[in-house]
Amino acid sequence: MSILKEKKKIVLWASGNGTNVENIIRFFEQDAKVAVAGVFTNNPKAGVLQRAANYNVPTEVCSNTDFEQGSVNKLLAKYQPDLIVLAGFLRKIAPSTIAAYPNQIINIHPALLPNFGGPGMYGMRVHQEVVAAKAEKSGITIHYVTPHYDEGEIIFQATTAVSPEDTPKRLAAKVHQLEYEHYPNVIANLLSS
Secondary structure, X not given: OHHHHXXXXXXXXXXXXXXXXXXXXXXXXXXXXXXXXXXXXXXXXXXXXXXXHHOOOOEEEOOHHHHHHOOHHHHHHHHOOOEEEEOOOOOOOOHHHHHHOOOOEEEEEXXXXXXXXXXXXXXXXXXXXXXXXXXXXXXXXXXXXXXXOOOOOEEEEEEEEOOOOOOHHHHHHHHHHHHHHHHHHHHHHHHHO
């Protein structure tokens, strides 16, 4: 535990399978300066729990109410995160949590904000909308979390072309590759600045 105190600490939040979480854990596994301190989820059946266990990363299952009303803050304080990283986390976060961690909560959105964002725009819904709009490009947006969905300051964007042959599923795979490639590096850069 003493090594953990010397390192910058990340807490990852996810609601689902957790492939991005696993990618981030693996990225920082041998890092001398950064440690994944824990994984929080609102879903007791989420695949992310097993992925975290595979790397001996502590997990916390909290109710939707805990996240939405800020009672998760007490539990978060035990972890003392330098950065809270949302990786497929599908709940609104309490203003009290955002206030307690100003510019320390980041999210990745599977489109180029400000387009295709806002309430209800997550996962495959985003890719369906991008394809339906016949957009020429899509990508990822990494941004700070504010009380309003997808409106926080943009930290980083990466793009991929949307071809006429792309289905929402095919576009999702292309965007997922951008997530794997860029999210860990952006986190590392934020923690080193």
